[in-house]
Every structure is written in structure tokens, then in C-alpha cells.
Amino acid sequence: MAARRVARVLVDSPLPQLDRLFDYVIPDELTVQATPGVRVKVPLRSAGRVVEGYLVEYGVDDPADRPLSDLEAVVSPTEVLPARLYRLARAVADRAAGGAGDILRLVVPKRMVRAEKAWQAAPAPTRPAVAPDAAAQAAAKLAAYPGLEQAIRGGARIALDAPPWPEALPDGTDVGAWAVLLAAAATSCLEQGRSAVLVVPDYRDQEQVLAALASFVPAEAVVRVDARQSGPGRYAGYLRILAPVPCVVVGSRSAVYAPVHEMGLVACWDDGDPLLSEPLSPGVHARDAALVRQELDGGALLFAGHTRTTDVQRLVDAGWLREVPAGRRSSPRVILSATREGEARGSRVPSTAFAAAREALATGPVLVQVARPGFAPSLVCAQCRTPARCRHCGGPLRAHRRGAVPECTWCGRAAHGWTCAACSSDRVRMASSGSERTADELGRAFPGVRIIVSDGEHPRTRVDDKPGLVVATRGAEPIAAGGYRAVLLLDGDRMLQAGELRIGESCLRWWSNAAALAARGAPVHLVGVTGAVARALATWSQPAYARGELAERAPLKMPPTVRVAVVEGTAVELDAALAAVRGAVPELAGEAVLGPVAVEGTPTMRALVRFSYAQGRAVTAALRGAVVTAALRTRRPAKGRAPGPRNTLKVRVDVLDPEL
Incomplete structure (x- = not known):
């Protein structure tokens, strides 16, 4: 029997049991178009429908008489999933007990046909050139931190305290001096033909970095990545990132995954900002994704801020990050x-x-x-100081102006005729x-x-x-x-x-x-x-404060000295998940699992699992396996049978402290 060409496809689905590569036969008519990285359509025999996915790689040519379905179609010949991006998504998802498809959904924009055709018709981008004057200015900015430029060019992992003052650009615009420093670091990478990814919390920081970059590098070398872009604009920017020429990417948390050519630097500004924590599954913080990416792709890694988080300080104390102090210390x-x-x-x-x-x-x-x-x-009773609450939903009351009728911050109802539940007073006081x-x-x-x-x-x-x-x-x-x-x-x-x-x-x-x-x-x-x-x-000794915080948290086994996973589900699902963790990591201490406890107002239970960084791979694999097992138990029932219980098992690793 003649060998069949096999494609390995990642199906675009949120179902955890589909988070793996499936083998499909490449029909003869799709042999030319079906290349790794393209979007494809494939049939799902179990669901009886056609879904989209990504052709990740070619499988081994299969001469066996194995029942395999054929690829249905190639959606677009544009290769939007390079191997380096899939490898990163897989590694980050495994670290967080999540799915690679959930990571890719944050990174790869939806296909925009007009933007794609316009990109294909336009001339290919050329390598951007950095003017000698701009390169000299960038080197002068980096010289304020002795050894910083050499560390970036050598692919080091760096933590630094940014200069705490505003700075005027040549066009008169004022930005933070930190933005100029990050722009100079990106310019140094671009000069040597390598790309840089600058990750910032929000649009205010992004605008400062973009303004600083305008005085160093040509505009065509800079790519924005943020939620304010239109669909076609974001897709066109993503195609530019995929081009085999270096660029500088400036964006919010999802920009950390940008599959740039020849990675030279990943820089994360103000990693303590909660906006850098992804709320969507699997909820990976941009700082953690940057750490995984630097380990896989090489290049330099830079964490900068006016303060030092305990997460970064832990890495400094462990020798994973290297501090680069300023040549001359200055503070407000x-x-x-x-x-x-x-x-x-x-x-x-x-x-x-x-x-x-x-x-x-x-x-x-x-x-x-x-x-x-x-x-x-917030308002309180003027007589007994009891917090004023809404009589409908129990939410706190507030006032928009002096003498105005209070209203609820939760349901928005006006609190006409409010009286205190404790003392029956009808007067409120601004607290x-x-x-x-x-x-x-x-x-x-x-x-x-x-x-x-x-x-x-x-x-x-x-x-x-x-x-x-x-x-x-x-x-x-x-x-x-x-x-x-x-x-x-x-x-x-x-x-x-x-x-x-x-x-x-x-x-x-x-x-x-x-x-x-x-x-x-x-x-x-x-x-x-x-x-x-x-x-x-x-x-102005923020690193010393972070060291003190770490020292206090270590005996209590609080993050970031340990990792924490939150597991929620029914009592049966939770017991199975915790048993899987204990079976995979027998050396977990007795106090590693906190709970389970009932989640108020729901039939679900919650437990916390604390584990060391060395145990992370085994614990997350066990938790992911428990999620897949629970999902398989709730598959569509056979005809004539009653549906089984709905899968409610949820896992989130490395959650923020407020969520704990």
C-alpha cells in the first residue's frame, strides 16, 4: 500500500480533551497548499461537524491501514502559526495546566481577507535601518547603566530600577525616562538585526514608548499590539510581525507571545500591574510567559519598574535574574x-x-x-457610623454630590427614604x-x-x-x-x-x-x-522592601515563595483531582492542600494546592489530566440515554493574591 501524507492538526476548540494534535490525511489536491502553519478545516467524527484548526507539522508518512479522515480544506495559504509560536504556546499552557489553543486564541487574530490580500500584494518589508545618530543616542541612554548594553547584546536576564523622572523628547513631548530607556534597548537590538518585544500594562504606557521610539527607529519598524486596534489593522500588524525581518513590537499583555523574527529582547515594564495578568484561560501572567519565552527562544529578558515585585526579587535572589544598577543613583x-x-x-x-x-x-x-x-x-450612618447599605441588594451607598440622594454602587437604585438598620436614623455621613x-x-x-x-x-x-x-x-x-x-x-x-x-x-x-x-x-x-x-x-529602596516581604512569606509558604493552584468543582471531581496530584507527587507535604471548602451560593467546592517550583511540571500535568478526565466523563450521551452531570472542574495556576 502506498504511503499517505499525514498532517498533524491542532483543532481550534476550548474542549480540554481536544488539546492535542490529530492526524489527518492530506489529499492530493491539497498537497501544495497544506504546509505547516496554515489554517485548515477538518472533520470531527465524534461531533459530526467540520471545525477550523492549524496544521502544526507533518506526521510520519503512514502506509498502514489506519482509519484517518482527510483534510477538508485549506482556509488560507498564509502561514500564521510558525513552529516557534506553537512551541511557546504549548510550553506556557503546560506550565499553567491549560490548553495551547487558549494561548493561540490570544495571539493569532481572526483572518481578515482584505487585509491579507493587501499584504500579499504589497512589496515585502525590508530590514529597517537605524541611523548612526539614533544608535549613538541609544547607546548614551543605556550607558547610564554600566554594562546594560553588553548584557542585552549577550542575551542576559536583567532586573533594573528605572530612572524616576520625566524626560522631554526632541519634539517637546514629555514621557517617563523609563520609556526612553526601553526604546534605547530596543534600538540596540534592531541595530544588530534582531527584534524586540516591549510589554506594557495599558495604553498610557504604550503611547509613551511609541513616542520615545519615534526618535530612534523608523516608523515602519514598529508594530502596535493592543485591543484598541481594528480587526484589519491588528491582522495586518500580525502579518508584519511574521515577516522574516526584525521589528519592535509594543503592546499589552498578549504582545509577549508575538512571533517576531530573531528575538533579541523581551522587556516587561511594571510587572506588578494587575493588567499584565491575563483574565482568560489559562490565565498566565505576562511575566511568567516572558520567562518561558526567553528560555525557549533566547535573547535578553528585562524586567524594569519603579518598584520591585517580590516575584522578580525571588528570581534575583535565586540568581536567575541579574541586577544592573544605575551608574549614578538618583531618587525623588x-x-x-x-x-x-x-x-x-x-x-x-x-x-x-x-x-x-x-x-x-x-x-x-x-x-x-x-x-x-x-x-x-462610601457613606455611613450619621448617628452610629454603621456603613450605609442598599435595602434591595445590600450594596454600599455613595453620593455624587453634597446633599444628593444616595445611590447604590451595585444596582444603581436611588436610596429614597433610607433608614439605618442598626439605629433607625435617616441621616448619612460621608465616610x-x-x-x-x-x-x-x-x-x-x-x-x-x-x-x-x-x-x-x-x-x-x-x-x-x-x-x-x-x-x-x-x-x-x-x-x-x-x-x-x-x-x-x-x-x-x-x-x-x-x-x-x-x-x-x-x-x-x-x-x-x-x-x-x-x-x-x-x-x-x-x-x-x-x-x-x-x-x-x-x-527609594524598593528592592530591600521586596526582600523583606519575601523573608516574611517564606515560613508561611505564601506566594511567590511557592506556587498555588486553585481547583474548583463538585466534591467528586475535586477528590479525583486532588488524588491525581497526590499520586503524581507523593512528596507533597500534608499542608500542601488547603480545603476543600464550599463556594458560597454554589454547589461547587474549592481547594488550594501549594507546591514548589521544582514540583510544578508534575503537579500541573496531573491537574490537566484531571480536567481532561472530567471532561471525557461528560461527553454527549448515547441516543435515548439521559445526559450525565455537567463538567464543572476548573483549574487555575499562579492566581493573583486578591483572588486567593
Whole structure:
């Protein structure tokens, strides 16, 4: 019997039991078009339908009389899944007990026929050239960190603390100095004919990096990757990434998988930002994906930020990452402001901070960071101080302005005729001040001064250098031309009261990022906060704070000193999954499994599995096997039989601390 050409296909399906390569015969009429990386259509005999997938590789020519189906069709001759991308997706998915198809769904855009035809008709891109002047400027920026350029060219794994000040570009645009540093690192890679991938949390950071890159490299060498792009624009950008010439990719968390040609650098900015954690299955953080990618593809790996996460510090302590300090240490002028004798205790803006703001307003803008948006984000009973709750859904009440009828933050109902459940009082009191109320109070304290609010409802990315008070929530601070002349960090004590395991680390990141927007030498006042977090900000010693956090977490076996998986399902499914883990890793300690406990309001149970990094491969493989087994038990029943129980087993590895 003549040998048959066999294609190995990954079916595009969320079903865990289909997360493997299936063999199909390549018909003679599709031999030319069916090449590795193309989209194909294949039949699924068990489902009786045709689905799309990717031809990953050729199988061994099969002369045996094995029942194999034929490829149905080749959707497009464009090879959108290179071998390097499938290898990365498979490795990342295995690390997270997930499916490779779920990773690819984040990376490979939907096919856009017009964009594809336009790309095929256009001339092939050529290798971008870096001007000698731009290369020299990039080298000068990198020289501020002795040995950094050599480390990047040598493919090292690096952790560094970014310069904490704004910087003006040649066109007059102000960006963070960190953006210029990342752009210089990407320019160094592009000059030697290698690609760079720069991963940032959101569009504000992306715009800064794109503006910085414009002064170093030609525009055709830069590719955006973000959710704001149109479908055709994103697909055209993906085709450019696949071209066999280097480029610089700048994007959000999914950009870490961009299958660029000749990887030279993967850089992740501010890895402590929760926006870099993927909410979709399998929920892999961009930091973890970058670590896997550097190990597979080589090139340099760079983690930069104004603070140091405990995750990165653990890698530094283990010798996996190498610290590259700045040649000359520089930090903002942080002042710990507290109320003085004679002032009202708990005053929101102490006299020292108030005086600094008044003085700075003579020359330019002043930033005031607050904890929450809105006017009065939370209300309490005016008599007994019990939190005011909605009588319909139990949600907290808020007020949009002074004297307004309270409304529920959950269901939006107006609380007409509200009375306290504890004391029957009908009066409420504002328990906190949001961005709008703070702006109202500061407007009365500084008459005639321009007030600007920047929060989720009133987003601002930039302000000019004219005097004014900019009241912004954490993470929504706009960039000021020339930097802020003073920064006031309010509500610090309230931020630290949040019930999160990493709240100190998060607060230090919020305050450090705001302090880095100040002009050099401008005062940064942290109001009403003391302790280790305040000392770390005042001395600008964020890595030391991260080391202290790690030392406290290690005896308690809390992440990131260990890995944690959350397993949810019915009692039967959960018992089977935990038994599979214990069977695969007998050396797991007795306290490794926490739970199971009932999930309130649902019939499911939840358990936490703690395991070391060395045990990760075995634990995740066992958990993935349990998910597949549970899915196979719930396959479509035979005709005439009642359907079985629905599969509810869910696994998520390395979840964020707030989710725990």
C-alpha cells in the first residue's frame, strides 16, 4: 500500500480533551497548499461537524491501514502559526495546566481577507535601518547603566530600577525616562538585526514608548499590539510581525507571545500591574510567559519598574535574574508629612504639604493622588457610623454630590427614604472623599486655581505646564509638561487598609509611579503614613522592601515563595483531582492542600494546592489530566440515554493574591 501524507492538526476548540494534535490525511489536491502553519478545516467524527484548526507539522508518512479522515480544506495559504509560536504556546499552557489553543486564541487574530490580500500584494518589508545618530543616542541612554548594553547584546536576564523622572523628547513631548530607556534597548537590538518585544500594562504606557521610539527607529519598524486596534489593522500588524525581518513590537499583555523574527529582547515594564495578568484561560501572567519565552527562544529578558515585585526579587535572589544598577543613583525628594502640634488630628492635608503645594503652584502644576474616584464613595450612618447599605441588594451607598440622594454602587437604585438598620436614623455621613470631593475641597482652599480631575470617568493623559491642581486616582495620573512641581500622596492610610495579601507592595508601586512624575528636585509628600512601606518610599529602596516581604512569606509558604493552584468543582471531581496530584507527587507535604471548602451560593467546592517550583511540571500535568478526565466523563450521551452531570472542574495556576 502506498504511503499517505499525514498532517498533524491542532483543532481550534476550548474542549480540554481536544488539546492535542490529530492526524489527518492530506489529499492530493491539497498537497501544495497544506504546509505547516496554515489554517485548515477538518472533520470531527465524534461531533459530526467540520471545525477550523492549524496544521502544526507533518506526521510520519503512514502506509498502514489506519482509519484517518482527510483534510477538508485549506482556509488560507498564509502561514500564521510558525513552529516557534506553537512551541511557546504549548510550553506556557503546560506550565499553567491549560490548553495551547487558549494561548493561540490570544495571539493569532481572526483572518481578515482584505487585509491579507493587501499584504500579499504589497512589496515585502525590508530590514529597517537605524541611523548612526539614533544608535549613538541609544547607546548614551543605556550607558547610564554600566554594562546594560553588553548584557542585552549577550542575551542576559536583567532586573533594573528605572530612572524616576520625566524626560522631554526632541519634539517637546514629555514621557517617563523609563520609556526612553526601553526604546534605547530596543534600538540596540534592531541595530544588530534582531527584534524586540516591549510589554506594557495599558495604553498610557504604550503611547509613551511609541513616542520615545519615534526618535530612534523608523516608523515602519514598529508594530502596535493592543485591543484598541481594528480587526484589519491588528491582522495586518500580525502579518508584519511574521515577516522574516526584525521589528519592535509594543503592546499589552498578549504582545509577549508575538512571533517576531530573531528575538533579541523581551522587556516587561511594571510587572506588578494587575493588567499584565491575563483574565482568560489559562490565565498566565505576562511575566511568567516572558520567562518561558526567553528560555525557549533566547535573547535578553528585562524586567524594569519603579518598584520591585517580590516575584522578580525571588528570581534575583535565586540568581536567575541579574541586577544592573544605575551608574549614578538618583531618587525623588520624598517627605513623610504628618500633622503638627496644634493641627487637627487626622487632617487630610497637613500644613507642610499645604505650604509645599501653594509654593509649587507659583511655577507649575501640582499632582494630588487620592484613593478612590467619585464624590463620596462610601457613606455611613450619621448617628452610629454603621456603613450605609442598599435595602434591595445590600450594596454600599455613595453620593455624587453634597446633599444628593444616595445611590447604590451595585444596582444603581436611588436610596429614597433610607433608614439605618442598626439605629433607625435617616441621616448619612460621608465616610470618605473621592476625587471629585477632593477637587471641590481644594478649590475652596486655593481660590482662583485651576482644578483638573483625572479618574476613570474623566481620563486625562497629559496636562500643560501652567499652574493648577491635578486630582487623580491611583494609576490615572496624567503626565505634566516639565514634570509636576510638587506631588501630594493622600489617603495612604486608607489604601493600606485594603484586605489584600500584597497591599503594601501595591501601595509602594502606586506611590512610586506617582513620585516618578515629579520634576527633578520637586517635593513629594506622603501624608499620614509610617512604617516599612513609607520608609521604603522615602529612601527609594524598593528592592530591600521586596526582600523583606519575601523573608516574611517564606515560613508561611505564601506566594511567590511557592506556587498555588486553585481547583474548583463538585466534591467528586475535586477528590479525583486532588488524588491525581497526590499520586503524581507523593512528596507533597500534608499542608500542601488547603480545603476543600464550599463556594458560597454554589454547589461547587474549592481547594488550594501549594507546591514548589521544582514540583510544578508534575503537579500541573496531573491537574490537566484531571480536567481532561472530567471532561471525557461528560461527553454527549448515547441516543435515548439521559445526559450525565455537567463538567464543572476548573483549574487555575499562579492566581493573583486578591483572588486567593
